[in-house]
Amino acid sequence: MEVVHTITELRTRIREYRRINDQSVGFVPTMGYLHEGHASLLRKAREQSGLVVLSIFVNPLQFGPGEDFERYPRNTERDLELAEASGVDLVFMPDVKEMYPSANRTIVSVEGVTARLCGASRPGHFDGVATVVSKLFHIVQPDQAFFGLKDAQQIAVIEQMVFDLNLDVEIVPCPILREADGLAMSSRNVYLSKEEREQALVLSQSLMQAKAFVESNRLFTSEQLISKVSRHIETAPLAVIDYVEVLSYPSLEPLEAVSSSDDDTIIIALAVKFGKTRLIDNLILQVRK
Known part of the structure; x- marks a missing residue:
C-alpha cells in the first residue's frame, strides 16, 4: 500500500x-x-x-x-x-x-x-x-x-x-453496517456518552418497528409511519428529533398514501441528536405487489 x-x-x-x-x-x-x-x-x-x-x-x-x-x-x-x-x-x-x-x-x-x-x-x-x-x-x-x-x-x-x-x-x-446491538456504524459514534450510546438504540429499533408495520399493513400513510417512528424515538429522554420523513427513493419526493400494491421503493429517514452528536439512520423498503 x-x-x-x-x-x-x-x-x-x-x-x-x-x-x-x-x-x-x-x-x-x-x-x-x-x-x-x-x-x-x-x-x-x-x-x-x-x-x-x-x-x-x-x-x-x-x-x-x-x-x-x-x-x-x-x-x-x-x-x-x-x-x-x-x-x-x-x-x-x-x-x-x-x-x-x-x-x-x-x-x-x-x-x-x-x-x-x-x-x-x-x-x-x-x-x-x-x-x-x-x-x-x-x-x-x-x-x-x-x-x-x-x-x-x-x-x-x-x-x-x-x-x-x-x-x-x-x-x-x-448496505449499512451495524453494531451487534443495531446502532448504525458511524465515525461520530465516538462522541456519544455511555448513556447517549444506550439511548441511541431507539433509532434502529424504531426503523425495525416501521418495517414490521409496513409488512403487516396493506395500506398506510406516510404520517402513520412518521408518527410510529417518532413516538418510539421520543421514549429516549435524551433524543432530540431533527427530522423523521418517509419519501420515495431515490427521488426523495413526498408520499401520501402508500399501498402494498404500489410496487415502489420508499425510504424512512431520520436524524436525531443525542447531546451534541447528530446521528442519521434510514431504512429503504421495496413495497411490492
Missing part, C-alpha cells in the same frame, strides 16, 4: 497503473476515522477492482457554521492499518490547501434531491459534498465508486450529479 499527499502524485500512480493494466479502478472516498463500515466498502472495492484507491479528507466545505469540522475525529495511524488490512493499494491524504489552494469559486449544486432531510437541516452541506466528490472523481477517474447507504441521501445526490454531468463512473451503493 502506498500513501500519497498530492494530486500530481496520485494522478501519476493511477496513470502508471492504467498504462500496464486493463483492470478497473475502484474508489472509496471518506473523511477518515475509519470503522468496519468503511472496511466493508473497501473489501467490496477489492473484490471488484484491480486497483483500490481510498481518499481520506475532512472536507471543510460540507460543514456549516458551528458544526464539528475542527473536532471531527481523526486517527491517521489506525486508518492506515485498517486500509492495508482491507486490501487498499493507494491512499490519497491531501491537506485542505492541496484540495483548495485558493478561494473556491466553483460550487457543484444539485437541486431537488437536496431539498429535504439533511439538505434542509444543513443548508449548503450537499453543495460541499457534491463539489468535493466531483473534484475527487476528476482527479481519480475511477471506474466504480463505493458509498455506504447509511447516508442514502448522499448517494441519491451523487447519482444525480453523475447522471446530469455525464460522469463516467458507476456508483455502487453498499
Whole structure:
C-alpha cells in the first residue's frame, strides 16, 4: 500500500497503473476515522477492482457554521492499518490547501434531491459534498465508486450529479453496517456518552418497528409511519428529533398514501441528536405487489 499527499502524485500512480493494466479502478472516498463500515466498502472495492484507491479528507466545505469540522475525529495511524488490512493499494491524504489552494469559486449544486432531510437541516452541506466528490472523481477517474447507504441521501445526490454531468463512473451503493446491538456504524459514534450510546438504540429499533408495520399493513400513510417512528424515538429522554420523513427513493419526493400494491421503493429517514452528536439512520423498503 502506498500513501500519497498530492494530486500530481496520485494522478501519476493511477496513470502508471492504467498504462500496464486493463483492470478497473475502484474508489472509496471518506473523511477518515475509519470503522468496519468503511472496511466493508473497501473489501467490496477489492473484490471488484484491480486497483483500490481510498481518499481520506475532512472536507471543510460540507460543514456549516458551528458544526464539528475542527473536532471531527481523526486517527491517521489506525486508518492506515485498517486500509492495508482491507486490501487498499493507494491512499490519497491531501491537506485542505492541496484540495483548495485558493478561494473556491466553483460550487457543484444539485437541486431537488437536496431539498429535504439533511439538505434542509444543513443548508449548503450537499453543495460541499457534491463539489468535493466531483473534484475527487476528476482527479481519480475511477471506474466504480463505493458509498455506504447509511447516508442514502448522499448517494441519491451523487447519482444525480453523475447522471446530469455525464460522469463516467458507476456508483455502487453498499448496505449499512451495524453494531451487534443495531446502532448504525458511524465515525461520530465516538462522541456519544455511555448513556447517549444506550439511548441511541431507539433509532434502529424504531426503523425495525416501521418495517414490521409496513409488512403487516396493506395500506398506510406516510404520517402513520412518521408518527410510529417518532413516538418510539421520543421514549429516549435524551433524543432530540431533527427530522423523521418517509419519501420515495431515490427521488426523495413526498408520499401520501402508500399501498402494498404500489410496487415502489420508499425510504424512512431520520436524524436525531443525542447531546451534541447528530446521528442519521434510514431504512429503504421495496413495497411490492
